[in-house]
Amino acid sequence: MIGFEDFIMADGMPIYLQILLYIKRGAAAGAIVDGDELPSRRMLSALLGVNPNTVQKAYKMLEDEGLIASHAGAKSLMVLDETTIARLKKELLADEVRAMARSFRQMGLSKEEAVALLDAYWE
Amino acid sequence: MIGFEDFIMADGMPIYLQILLYIKRGAAAGAIVDGDELPSRRMLSALLGVNPNTVQKAYKMLEDEGLIASHAGAKSLMVLDETTIARLKKELLADEVRAMARSFRQMGLSKEEAVALLDAYWE
Amino acid sequence: MIGFEDFIMADGMPIYLQILLYIKRGAAAGAIVDGDELPSRRMLSALLGVNPNTVQKAYKMLEDEGLIASHAGAKSLMVLDETTIARLKKELLADEVRAMARSFRQMGLSKEEAVALLDAYWE
Amino acid sequence: MIGFEDFIMADGMPIYLQILLYIKRGAAAGAIVDGDELPSRRMLSALLGVNPNTVQKAYKMLEDEGLIASHAGAKSLMVLDETTIARLKKELLADEVRAMARSFRQMGLSKEEAVALLDAYWE
């Protein structure tokens, strides 16, 4: 069962996208593997304090992308092969790092300052 | 006059929030200082390719927060004192860096790998 | 034993309502009479290719309405008196025919064209 | 502007489908023609006493089918060519008449009785 212990809700990004991203990141990191069981909509929505439909939307998009297999009345399972994982890794990393670099530059930080900050806030 | 050269539109976040954030980041970084002049609603909307109402919404929120002073028929000016700048710095930097660090950890990266990536994607 | 030979599943209406309606129509028409035996939940669900719960829901509503008498461990029987039959006839016939007439008029058909079509598609 | 004077809400069928059907029927009948203006979501939802999203769903499906052209900030217009109208006519009539014939047969009516009823309830 995939855990959502690390999940922290942010503002400014749709909740369903945050859930979707969380799962993709976990898959890219290897924390979520092929065959892993997803929490049910009800369970996860209760855990996150959102509407079941919001979770449903994230799951549906992942299913459309082929990362989840759902069957009515049964648990939803992750479907991950090596190619997919590699693709996720590549996509996610590039996007995140670029966004991060852009933010830092907008705040007028030098690369050294940015690295120092990242180091400071790491844990 | 505040420039929007670095501004890059992202999706998943409302545009007016991105504009608001861009200005706050600039203020936190010192790139935008007290008394700086803001582009007119019309000019900025044309520059960014968005609707004037969207710019108006961002300006209105900044004004409500006291970061902008608008006078009818006159330019809008930034209102920034030391306390405000310090607050922005703290809020923006801490929040963003923490979010980034969390993203990287979720993707299974070590601190060293994250720093290396940031370095690679800096420009 | 009530047969479901004519039953054809439609979509856009909940299945349990279709089952309920089928039985009511039969009762209104006289094809189903007082004391008739209903197929067991399991048998009917197999015949229609739906979940037993769905059949159960239809039976439960009929029972709540007093049209069915169920006894634990025994067959379910239809309970139909003259008053009930007359009521069903009136409700079902009037509603359905009015809805159909409205549909045809919305499609710009004259009464004569509608009658001709009904004749053509009757079997 | 397309009017919804004849629209009468029924139960058992999703509202958005009823709206969709109403428009298709009007197009098939020639009451709605190419270039006709649709009521806005807000206006129609207020008129019908439903949520704007319910109207939106019907409009969206019609747009996906190519029967409506929508542009943000502008009115939605009907897009109807001869081929489309002919197709609608054919599809709608066959479906409706078949459903109607089935209902009547389930109620144990003969064709003559059905025709008589339709005649009686026509207006």
Next chain:
DNA sequence: GTGGTCTAGACCACC
């Protein structure tokens, strides 16, 4: 219990 759909209300971007 599970996943899927329909209706609802609020918000966003645009004209």
Next chain:
DNA sequence: GTGGTCTAGACCACG
């Protein structure tokens, strides 16, 4: 004002 999207809650069919 317009259309489009996100979140919410209830209901349906199924195991």
